[in-house]
Amino acid sequence: xxxxxxxxxxxxxxxxxxxxxxxxxxxxxxxxxxxxxxxxxxxxxxxxxxxxxxxxxxx
Amino acid sequence: xxxxxxxxxxxxxxxxxxxxxxxxxxxxxxxxxxxxxxxxxxxxxxxxxxxxxxxxxxxxxxxxxxxxxxxxxxxxxxxxxxxxxxxxxxxxxxxxxxxxxxxxxxxxxxxxxxxxxxxxxxxxxxxxxxxxxxxxxxxxxxxxxxxxxxxxxxxxxxxxxxxxxxxxxxxxxxxxxxxxxxxxxxxxxxxxxxxxxxxxxxxxxxxxxxxxxxxxxxxxxxxxxxxxxxxxxxxxxxxxxxxxxxxxxxxxxxxxxxxxxxxxxxxxxxxxxxxxxxxxxxxxxxxxxxxxxxxxxxxxxxxxxxxxxxxxxxxxxxxxxxxxxxxxxxxxxxxxxxxxxxxxxxxxxxxxxxxxxxxxxxxxxxxxxxxxxxxxxxxxxxxxx
Numbered sequence: 542x543x544x545x546x547x548x549x550x551x552x553x554x555x556x557x558x559x560x561x562x563x564x565x566x567x568x569x570x571x572x573x574x575x576x577x578x579x580x581x582x583x584x585x586x587x588x589x590x591x592x593x594x595x596x597x598x599x600x
Numbered sequence: 601x602x603x604x605x606x607x608x609x610x611x612x613x614x615x616x617x618x619x620x621x622x623x624x625x626x627x628x629x630x631x632x633x634x635x636x637x638x639x640x641x642x643x644x645x646x647x648x649x650x651x652x653x654x655x656x657x658x659x660x661x662x663x664x665x666x667x668x669x670x671x672x673x674x675x676x677x678x679x680x681x682x683x684x685x686x687x688x689x690x691x692x693x694x695x696x697x698x699x700x701x702x703x704x705x706x707x708x709x710x711x712x713x714x715x716x717x718x719x720x721x722x723x724x725x726x727x728x729x730x731x732x733x734x735x736x737x738x739x740x741x742x743x744x745x746x747x748x749x750x751x752x753x754x755x756x757x758x759x760x761x762x763x764x765x766x767x768x769x770x771x772x773x774x775x776x777x778x779x780x781x782x783x784x785x786x787x788x789x790x791x792x793x794x795x796x797x798x799x800x801x802x803x804x805x806x807x808x809x810x811x812x813x814x815x816x817x818x819x820x821x822x823x824x825x826x827x828x829x830x831x832x833x834x835x836x837x838x839x840x841x842x843x844x845x846x847x848x849x850x851x852x853x854x855x856x857x858x859x860x861x862x863x864x865x866x867x868x869x870x871x872x873x874x875x876x877x878x879x880x881x882x883x884x885x886x887x888x889x890x891x892x893x894x895x896x897x898x899x900x901x902x903x904x905x906x907x908x909x910x911x912x913x914x915x916x917x918x919x920x921x922x923x924x925x926x927x928x929x930x931x932x933x934x935x936x937x938x939x940x941x942x943x944x945x946x947x948x949x950x951x952x953x954x955x956x957x958x959x960x961x962x963x964x965x966x967x968x969x970x971x972x973x974x975x976x977x978x979x980x981x982x983x984x985x
Contacts, residue, residue, distance in 0.1 A: 547871075548823065548871035549823055549871070553816065554817060556714050556717055557714055558716055558717060588820070592821055594716065594821065595778070595780070595817065595818070595821030595824075596821070
């Protein structure tokens with residue numbers, strides 16, 4: 542795991558808005574085989590939300 | 601004339617801890633000053649980028665600075681799109697930050713339990729009136745703000761890059777992302793300046809827990825700014841504008857402010873980013889703290905004793921700032937250049953120094969612009985190693 546990802550994991554944010562893998566599978570009826578792809582997409586959305594949260598407040 | 605490449609290398613050398621050919625200067629000039637010099641009314645000229653670029657072009661053609669000046673404007677159209685209460689245009693068109701409190705003290709538990717949920721459910725709609733509109737209008741407001749910021753930001757970025765090459769300015773990026781000290785974030789966007797200082801006496805445990813809860817957000821928000829690209833310390837610097845620290849008692853600073861800031865900085869650094877800090881106000885009583893941060897943090901100082909700052913901070917970190925911008929208004933050419941030489945004599949030895957004002961020129965009438973030109977030329981000549 543790269544240092545970047547280690548730090549990301551260390552600073553994991555727990556929120557009702559961020560679904561676990563299990564919750565993603567259940568909520569969206571996702572095929573288990575596609576779960577990793579979906580998780581990656583959701584991860585990008587999470588990053589975008591975090592970036593919004595930090596930068597929007599500067600406005 | 602020095603090339604853009606030469607000037608860019610002056611900065612990258614300093615950022616790597618290498619002594620450059622001469623001291624680079626990054627004398628900050630706000631876009632509002634450029635607009636006023638070009639004869640524009642701030643109340644309308646900031647709504648877009650065409651007048652900003654036109655004004656910046658005139659300024660950069662005239663002054664032989666190392667970096668592009670007078671370019672990045674505020675974006676009042678973005679704050680208008682979201683109905684910001686924290687960033688509003690003053691009567692003369694200059695953007696102001698009113699001391700508003702968005703969160704009540706009895707909401708600490710909700711913030712600590714799920715900060716993201718609290719912020720988007722409660723805090724954002726209060727800070728930004730358009731987010732309190734019923735769905736989907738609130739979603740549209742966010743999308744408008746995001747896309748305007750992205751579109752205009754990208755056009756400004758490209759135009760600035762071309763202008764940098766045209767006028768032989770450095771293209772070394774100043775910063776690529778922002779983050780905050782967790783306590784500053786709590787004070788500036790939740791509880792206000794006065795509210796946060798009151799809370800550390802009335803609800804110390806909740807404040808401590810709140811800043812610990814906010815710290816991961818400060819790190820993840822910074823990391824997200826690279827959009828997945830591999831960060832580099834010289835090319836990707838995360839900017840921290842420090843606010844509350846110098847207004848706190850030292851023991852409160854040590855307890856409430858410093859620990860989570862230090863952890864944030866180390867995490868961002870260890871993820872591969874460079875660190876750019878604006879140490880607002882006077883940090884003389886707190887200088888030793890900077891020794892606990894990773895090496896080669898780029899720290900912009902506002903006030904303080906240059907000799908002591910160089911001695912205590914300048915060996916480990918990169919220092920920028922400290923030239924009293926007020927002197928450009930009241931001083932003669934001789935006084936302006938003598939002060940620059942005095943500062944360079946102290947700060948330049950050994951490198952790791954970027955010449956700059958204590959604070960940027962915000963308005964056109966703030967300085968005598970002839971003095972600005974004399975100063976820039978003086979630094980280039982006298983700052984040679």
